[in-house]
Amino acid sequence: MSTRPANPHPAGIWTRHRSATTPALGVDLTLAVLLHAAVVAALFGVALLHPHGKTWGDQNPVAGSIQASMVSAIPLPPKPVVEDKVLASDSPSPAPITAHEKTIPPPTPRDIPILAKPTKPLKPTVDHPPTPTPPKHAELKPPPPTKAATGETSGMRLAQSTAQLKNGTASITVQDRNFGARFAYYVDQVNRRVSSEWLTQTADPRASLGKRATILFDIDRDGVPSNIRVETRSGSPTLDISALRAVQRVDHFGPLPQGDHITVEFSFDYVQQ
Amino acid sequence: MEKMLNLARRMRTRPDLRWNLLPLAMALLISPVLRAQDWFKTETSTGAGTIRMAAANFKPQSPDPQSAALKRTFDAVLYADLANAGLFDMVSKSLLPTSTPGSPSEIQLPQWSGAPTSAAMVAFGSLGTQGDHLIVNGFLFDAKNTQFPQILAKQYNEQASDDQARQIAHRFADEIILRLGGGVSGIAETKIYYVHLAGGAKEIWEMDYDGANQHPVTHLGTTSISPRVSPDNSRLAFSSLDRSGFQIKMYSLLLGRMVTFPSSGGTNLSPAWSPNGHDLAFSSSRSGDPEIWIADASGGAARRITNRKGPDVSPVFNPRTGAQLAWASGGTNGIPQIFIMDSDGSNITRMTDGGYATSPSWSPNGQFLTFAWNRKYGPGAPGGQDIYIMEVATRKWIQLTHDNGRCDYPSWSPDGRHIVYASSPNGRMDGMKIWSMLADGTQQRPLSATGSDMPNWSWK
Numbered sequence: 001m002s003t004r005p006a007n008p009h010p011a012g013i014w015t016r017h018r019s020a021t022t023p024a025l026g027v028d029l030t031l032a033v034l035l036h037a038a039v040v041a042a043l044f045g046v047a048l049l050h051p052h053g054k055t056w057g058d059q060n061p062v063a064g065s066i067q068a069s070m071v072s073a074i075p076l077p078p079k080p081v082v083e084d085k086v087l088a089s090d091s092p093s094p095a096p097i098t099a100h101e102k103t104i105p106p107p108t109p110r111d112i113p114i115l116a117k118p119t120k121p122l123k124p125t126v127d128h129p130p131t132p133t134p135p136k137h138a139e140l141k142p143p144p145p146t147k148a149a150t151g152e153t154s155g156m157r158l159a160q161s162t163a164q165l166k167n168g169t170a171s172i173t174v175q176d177r178n179f180g181a182r183f184a185y186y187v188d189q190v191n192r193r194v195s196s197e198w199l200t201q202t203a204d205p206r207a208s209l210g211k212r213a214t215i216l217f218d219i220d221r222d223g224v225p226s227n228i229r230v231e232t233r234s235g236s237p238t239l240d241i242s243a244l245r246a247v248q249r250v251d252h253f254g255p256l257p258q259g260d261h262i263t264v265e266f267s268f269d270y271v272q273q
Numbered sequence: 274m275e276k277m278l279n280l281a282r283r284m285r286t287r288p289d290l291r292w293n294l295l296p297l298a299m300a301l302l303i304s305p306v307l308r309a310q311d312w313f314k315t316e317t318s319t320g321a322g323t324i325r326m327a328a329a330n331f332k333p334q335s336p337d338p339q340s341a342a343l344k345r346t347f348d349a350v351l352y353a354d355l356a357n358a359g360l361f362d363m364v365s366k367s368l369l370p371t372s373t374p375g376s377p378s379e380i381q382l383p384q385w386s387g388a389p390t391s392a393a394m395v396a397f398g399s400l401g402t403q404g405d406h407l408i409v410n411g412f413l414f415d416a417k418n419t420q421f422p423q424i425l426a427k428q429y430n431e432q433a434s435d436d437q438a439r440q441i442a443h444r445f446a447d448e449i450i451l452r453l454g455g456g457v458s459g460i461a462e463t464k465i466y467y468v469h470l471a472g473g474a475k476e477i478w479e480m481d482y483d484g485a486n487q488h489p490v491t492h493l494g495t496t497s498i499s500p501r502v503s504p505d506n507s508r509l510a511f512s513s514l515d516r517s518g519f520q521i522k523m524y525s526l527l528l529g530r531m532v533t534f535p536s537s538g539g540t541n542l543s544p545a546w547s548p549n550g551h552d553l554a555f556s557s558s559r560s561g562d563p564e565i566w567i568a569d570a571s572g573g574a575a576r577r578i579t580n581r582k583g584p585d586v587s588p589v590f591n592p593r594t595g596a597q598l599a600w601a602s603g604g605t606n607g608i609p610q611i612f613i614m615d616s617d618g619s620n621i622t623r624m625t626d627g628g629y630a631t632s633p634s635w636s637p638n639g640q641f642l643t644f645a646w647n648r649k650y651g652p653g654a655p656g657g658q659d660i661y662i663m664e665v666a667t668r669k670w671i672q673l674t675h676d677n678g679r680c681d682y683p684s685w686s687p688d689g690r691h692i693v694y695a696s697s698p699n700g701r702m703d704g705m706k707i708w709s710m711l712a713d714g715t716q717q718r719p720l721s722a723t724g725s726d727m728p729n730w731s732w733k
Contacts, residue, residue: 184418
């Protein structure tokens, strides 16, 4: 390492210095001893000559106060000046003047001119071939009452459309009986569609024999079935599931001819083939 | 729909591939008792039968000979549309009552609902010309509902021409089918696009769903194949041969001319639209091997979906979800099979278990695939190529065409009740005709003359 001194022991330096001062050593030593002796003698002399009568802090009324004086050169923080004249003011200052906002008066109806309507150019009349009179719709009659006019027996509630399948009967009733009478073809095609999707072999034949499952669902105006649920359980779970699946397989039945939605009750009767 | 569900239940189980058991399996199939077990047959829907429909001859309102010719066209087209729908049991015209009611006040419903007509529904009305306008009043009555028989009343007013009489009949038939078809729109107004071979060139042609009004769309003078119309009927994508090989081309049906579509290297074949019309899947060999690519509708952002050995062609989207693709993949031995995958290339599933299967088409409700299949493919094998449908979830299949020559390129109709396909009785390409059938294989009938191929049914 170049930074390390060549000789690790600096004794040589001290040796040379000492050798340079060696000749004056005896004179200096003598002077120092004399000086020390003089100082010691002076101290003893003073101690002996000093009067011992009074010590500080005794019962002397004249002497005995200690003065301590602050050094004014140290910059201390200035004391805050308390302005205590505010509440004592004789003449209160005047309140600020606030200008009231002026409201713009609403326009009177006459301020806004009413434009005259642009007159439409008259269309040239074209000779259309006379259209034939549209066919008249059959008028809607209220459905016949479901109760007998006399007596207490209620009317029979017949299904509106029934399809005989190989081992089952599918029958449909629309709860809006007016719809069912007016649009029987729609009820019919819903029945045909659902019963074609009913896979009767997925129902257990022994457990389902003679049982009836009733499914309730809604058809919205686009014809999409929704809210499909089992209304009456048959007692045979496989028949319930097969009936539910039959409705669930249908994407849509075609748009409703009238109304927003209809509620359909669909009964599946399982019979021996 | 009913027919399709019948099909689903009659699907055959997938045959076992254990070839060492083949002789035993053949012996079992010959036995009639065990063969009956091989088929699922349930007849749940047979009871919910078809609707017996009477389509009356419309009443002429004006005596001129022009309207008589229009009325003949109208009556024939309306009857054919209703018969083709596959929903109705049509009353033969010879069994109709002699009266021709023209308005609701003139019809005697007991005449129609009673024997021998025994109709549940009656379509009738009047037709006349006023000046050069053709005015048709159409009615649909429920013959069984005596209190409220009217279902539908429609009035049409168009230019008096044979084509317009035909179009009015199509529209009226679609209205009837929408009301009675269980919520599925009719197809009488749809179109079929196909390849027409004339001279040495193959051009894209268009026709009505019943084969009428056949006319060319493109005039490129080259070989154009596999037309696919976009879901909104605005554009037609196809593959056409130019100096750089087969390229995807785009024709605007609204503008009536070709629009640009970027070309790339390699052979680009069989475009297919996604159901939202935003994407186009096709097969391209720009990276060497023919793979499935998906680009947006203007050809940008093309990305490769498959990475398989062997050619991958004929993609088709699942029209219900748009999230799956079916396609034909050659695999290692080069014999194509039908596969399905998600539209990002994952979840690859093989559908067919052997033979030679091509040209998949997906049913509109996403439940079935139809494709051309030669199940006994190989040198000296007895098989022929026929149209099959397969339920995607169960992979059960059923054969639709039998002994009708070589059938190929099936395409579903938008109502899911029909399939259009090409068939050649002698197996040669120049003998190809376009046929239509119900999706259960019945009512097969030719639509076009020979030299027509690769039909594609429009989406609406």
